[in-house]
Amino acid sequence: MKFINFFLVNLVIVLAGFNYSAFGQEKEQTPVSDEPAKLQVCSSCHGIDGNKSITPDTPKLGGQAADYLAEALKQYQNGMRNHPIMGAMAAGLTKQDIKELSNYFSGQSSQLFTKY
Ligand code: HEC
Helix, strand or coil: CHHHHHHHHHHHHHHHHHHHHHCCCCCCCCCCCCCCCCHHHHHHHHCCCCCCCCCCCCCCCCCCCHHHHHHHHHHHHHCCCCCHHHHHHHHCCCHHHHHHHHHHHHCCCCCCCCCC
16 A cells, blocks of 8 residues: 555656646756857768867867868868868858857867877
8 A cells, every 4th residue: 555655646746747847837948059050060070079080081170279270161162272072061161150160179179199
């Protein structure tokens, strides 16, 4: 009998909790994110933190200076840097995208290294 009471009390608590959220009394969760809108595209090659490159010729971006990254992206756009993949990637970026992405990758931990 004790067990049944315990069960019922719990059931009431669970149902109360269910009703509470079902009637929308909980505050809407706004996603906390400072991730740039276009990050997903870039992360498929550079990694979500800019440090997991899919190929050896894909540079690490994490911790790199923001102005360097922004400049590189502008150069892919204007043809000063000529690379078929990054040319296409940069072509669709607005000034705001470049700013957001450069600041984001710059703010990640650095795993840059030199061989010598
Ligand atoms: C399909 C793979 C791929 C995707 C997707 C991609 N990149 Fe790249 N990225 C590369 C490769 C490969 C290079 C090296 C290009 C070169 O040799 O100039 C590169 C180079 C760069 C560089 C120059 C880094 C340096 O050290 O000079 C920046 C900055 C960069 N990418 C940013 C981005 C951003 C921002 C995005 C998303 C909008 C993106 N990339 C999407 C493959 C990719």
